[in-house]
Amino acid sequence: MAQAAETTALKEIFNAARIRHIADETHAVYPAFDRAAFTALVTDGLDALSLMERLRRVSEALHATLPGDYRTTLDILHRLAPRLNSGFVTMVLPDYVALYGRDDFHVSMEALKYFTVFGSSEFAMRHFLKQDPARSLKIMEEWSRDANEHVRRLASEGSRPRLPWSFKLDAIIADPALTGAIIDNLKADPSLYVRKSVANHLNDVTKDNPALALDLIESWTLDNPATVWIAKHALRSLIKKGDRRALTIVGAGKAAAITVSGFAISPRSIALGDAVTLTFELRSTIAERQRLIVDYAIHYVKKSGSTAAKIFKLRSFDLEGGTTRPFAHRQTVRDFTTRTHHAGRHKVELLVNGQIFAESDFTLTRPS
Known part of the structure; x- marks a missing residue:
């Protein structure tokens, strides 16, 4: 039930009221716009569509009800962008560019740069990267030096090898050095919004090319707090594995x-929906201060009855010599769109600096 409710909530970003809002605002900037035709096209079978399918449906309906000329329509969408009442909904506009502007590269690049300030052009940009990687990466390297943090983030986020909710960029997975100039320009970015993207980009790289990601970060001078932050978060998957x-x-x-x-x-x-609490105490056995990274792994039961571990971050801190530190951590066990829980025994392991120090378990039941 929780999984279905969460999925429904996301889909409702594009509900009937939002569709009317898009229609009304488009009409405001383009009085010849046929609101009724647009609404009919979008809402036909809307309930059955997923979030991203709804986004695509809106893009296609705009194409069907706005002037056929791409540049004329872009002018209308430029005026529409600041009037939309949801950052996610503005992603319809770069999606339009990805669908209908691939043969007008430079105009489309300027449009994506403009639209990303209102939401994000990260998904749309990937279509151009796949079609024309050399020209697209050259533009994105320029964006990585832009004064606007939204544009700089687009350079990193749009070129992520494994961006969630999008297709993989196989060329960048095979050769992450293709985005090296972008990452180098952003490795000490003052914006947390940008740094999160850079860290996620490099974390993607660690999944296919861990040695390359490690070589890159080891080459950095880690004397800038912004760079240190990126390094730590970029390496989170490898740290969880005890690398x-x-x-x-x-x-x-x-x-x-x-x-x-x-x-x-x-x-x-x-029972499903309840919480478990982990409690324990760490005691130092040496006189010197030491850096500790404390994680825990839950071995989730799969539908087949086998298990698969997922590691969760708990705390990173310095433990003074000879001291102790107590911990208590609560976690609710409920279904998500990304995980359905199954009944059975779930082993839990405590990891410190990548090594297992203790384990226990809990049993999960769920309604039939």
């Missing part, structure tokens, strides 16, 4: 000199 090079970069390369006491999970049996 020694990644742990060394963030100052936790040595095995943790600690003991763990009182590791427990309560309650030991829960």
